Structure formats: structure tokens, C-alpha cells
Amino acid sequence: MRPEDKGMCLILKPTELCNWNCEYCSSTNLVENKAQKLPIEKVFQFLDRFPKTQGIFVVGGDPLMMSPSYYENLLDYISRKNLETKVIITTNLWDFYIKPEKWLSLFKHPKFEVGTSFQYGLERKISKNLYLTEDLFIKIYNKFTSLLDYPLYFLSVVDDTNEHLAMDSVLLAKKLGTQCALTWAVSSGLQKKPFLSAKMFKIYMDIYHQGLTEYEKTVYDLVKKVGGLDMACPMNRSCGHWMRSLNPDGRYFFCGPLNDDLDSRAELSFEDEIIKGKVLGDVAIHSDWQYLKEECLTCDMFDFCNGCRKVIKDTKGHGLVEDQCTMMLSLRDGLLEVAKDEMAAAVC
Ligand SMILES: C[S@@+](CC[C@H](N)C(=O)[O-])C[C@H]1O[C@@H](n2cnc3c(N)ncnc32)[C@H](O)[C@@H]1O
Ligand code: SF4
Ligand code: SF4
Numbered sequence: 001m002r003p004e005d006k007g008m009c010l011i012l013k014p015t016e017l018c019n020w021n022c023e024y025c026s027s028t029n030l031v032e033n034k035a036q037k038l039p040i041e042k043v044f045q046f047l048d049r050f051p052k053t054q055g056i057f058v059v060g061g062d063p064l065m066m067s068p069s070y071y072e073n074l075l076d077y078i079s080r081k082n083l084e085t086k087v088i089i090t091t092n093l094w095d096f097y098i099k100p101e102k103w104l105s106l107f108k109h110p111k112f113e114v115g116t117s118f119q120y121g122l123e124r125k126i127s128k129n130l131y132l133t134e135d136l137f138i139k140i141y142n143k144f145t146s147l148l149d150y151p152l153y154f155l156s157v158v159d160d161t162n163e164h165l166a167m168d169s170v171l172l173a174k175k176l177g178t179q180c181a182l183t184w185a186v187s188s189g190l191q192k193k194p195f196l197s198a199k200m201f202k203i204y205m206d207i208y209h210q211g212l213t214e215y216e217k218t219v220y221d222l223v224k225k226v227g228g229l230d231m232a233c234p235m236n237r238s239c240g241h242w243m244r245s246l247n248p249d250g251r252y253f254f255c256g257p258l259n260d261d262l263d264s265r266a267e268l269s270f271e272d273e274i275i276k277g278k279v280l281g282d283v284a285i286h287s288d289w290q291y292l293k294e295e296c297l298t299c300d301m302f303d304f305c306n307g308c309r310k311v312i313k314d315t316k317g318h319g320l321v322e323d324q325c326t327m328m329l330s331l332r333d334g335l336l337e338v339a340k341d342e343m344a345a346a347v348c
Helices: 040-049 068-080 094-098 100-107 134-147 163-176 197-209 217-226 256-260 270-275 294-298 309-317 321-347
Strands: 009-012 055-058 086-091 112-117 125-127 154-158 180-184 243-246
Touching (some): 040 068, 040 270, 068 086, 068 100, 094 134, 154 163, 163 180, 163 197, 180 197, 243 256, 256 309, 309 321
Parallel strands (some): 055 086, 086 112
């Protein structure tokens, strides 16, 4: 396939600035000049090169630290070029909560989508002394849904401090009539220790067995994957073919989480791929990130343990390979049972 025809996904980090102080934040070392903002023309250049780009996923920092006109210019460009591209932001929504009128028209744009983040525990911090409570989150959620007519999904980060509360996030999604996505904490920025992905799979299985699959996006996608359908991040080893990430200073990577680490082994040349239009081919993934250990190559848990390059990097880098392996093998029979049930359901 010609690069121009690739349905790419772009992770866009327009700024590192944020009005909150989360203790686990992965995106705190992106740029030296914290006020630096990515010129929108860089994104136009990306779209010129990859006009079939399906989605631009805006994170940060917080996307609402940019002005609405930044995104309006982007949407204008998409419409002038007749592109199918959608713009999807993940934001703490604080600026919207305080000044909804500033954002309303943008949020109503048919090609613009908004998601947010919430998890139980004390680590999601509005300021040094104030954490995001369930009450306040529901107020933000209700303000959003009362002004916009689509459900607001949310992402919940799970780490060693709040794993016992993970299921509560799923129950909250059910209560609110929406979906959450539980995601394991990666070790970047302020988060010093990764959450073992095997522990996360245990939580996903509990969600499945409690009949809550429709309220949690990763289990929902995993069930489709074991039923034979493809899955996006974080369980798709071909991400180097279709994912790119842009840092506020224009540095360019093939993976959003590895971008957070400014890991040069995941960095690509924007000049070569985008400006000169060189055909780079599929990205060569560093040998350290191929698998956790040799035994994985003949193990039927391979995809679960080695689905994400950043997880491989974190698990090896923190000396957690044997912990991961032992726990994953203890889950093996249960996971294969689910896979069998789902494949049978897919055939029916
Ligand atoms: C860096 S934030 C930027 C978007 C926005 N400020 C927010 O918090 O929703 C992007 C997403 O990554 C999540 N996140 C932050 N730190 C993380 C970590 N150490 N591991 C995994 N996800 C993390 C956030 O909760 C959020 O859903
Ligand atoms: S996780 Fe999001 S809201 Fe929290 S500090 Fe990081 S960028 Fe800001
Ligand atoms: S269970 Fe162990 S051997 Fe199998 S893929 Fe996972 S880490 Fe590798």
C-alpha cells in the first residue's frame, strides 16, 4: 500500500501545559520550554502527506490549554481538503466546566469528539491539595451532557494505589449510561512504577464475568479480538505501521506513550517522512521491544503479554518479567476459556 493511502492515526500533543497536577501524569517531560505550542501547520503537513488519516487524537498536557481557534482552524482545513479525518480530544474538561460558552460551538462540530478521564483514589489532582472527587466529576459530566447530546466516555488509569477501586469506575460508567476505558499506568513522567498488565487482565476478566463488558471499552475490544476482529492500541503490535505522535516542539514518534519518554529509538524524521515524502516503509521496531523473553515465542499468551511496545519496555525495564509471566500463566486457562466462548459466539 502507498503511504498516501494509509489510514493513519495521529496522536497530537499540542502543548505540555496543564491546569491540573495529577500525581501519575505521564506527560510532564515533553519539552524544556513548558509554554511551547505546536504550530497547527505541522498537522496540515501531516494531513497533506496522509490524507486518509482517520483520527487525530489530541492529548497533552491538556488540550483545552489551546484556544478553540486552534481546533477550528484544523477542522476548517479538514473540511476544505474534503478529508474524512475526525478530531478526538481527551481532556480534564476543567476549562469547559468554568467557561462552557467558550467551547460549546467547537464541541458541537460533527467531526469533533470529546472524552475525559476519571478514576477513584487521591491521585487525580486539580491542585496540590484538592483531588477530583466522584461528586465533582459527576458535576462536570452532567454539565457536559446537559449541553451536548452525546455520551461522554472516560478513561481511568489503574495503578498500585487504586487497583482495588478499578471496578467502581466500571460501575460508575454503568450508572452514568456511558463507557469507561481502564488502562494500566505506564511508567513515564511522574509515574515511577508501571502497573503490571497481567494484573489488568485479571481485572478485565472480572469485568467480563460480572457481565459488565459493555461498560468498559478495553474488555469490549478484547472480546472482539478473541472473536477474530482486529483491535487498536494497546493490543496491536502493528502500531508502527499506522500510528504517529507529534510532540509540542515538532519531534515525531511512532507511538504516543514512547513519545512521552522522548525515546529516540521510537523517533522518526518528520522531514524525511512528511516533507520530503520519502517512503520510510514500515517502522523498524527496536529489538528490545519485540518480546519479554524467548519463551514468549512459543507461548499461547504471546499476544496478551507482548501486545504493546511500551508495556514490553516498562516490564523489562522494571525487572517485572517473571512477575508478569507467573501471573499471566495463572490466568491462562480462564482467558482461553473466554476466547473459546467468544469464538463460538462469533461463528453462531
Ligand atoms: C496525559 S493525559 C492528557 C489529557 C488530559 N489532560 C487528561 O488527563 O484527560 C492523556 C491520558 O493519559 C492518562 N494518563 C496520564 N498519566 C498516565 C500514566 N502514567 N499511565 C497511563 N495513562 C496515563 C490520562 O488520565 C489521560 O486519560
Ligand atoms: S493527567 Fe491530564 S489533567 Fe492530569 S496533570 Fe496530566 S495532563 Fe493534566
Ligand atoms: S506467559 Fe510468560 S512466556 Fe507466555 S507470553 Fe507471557 S511472559 Fe511470555
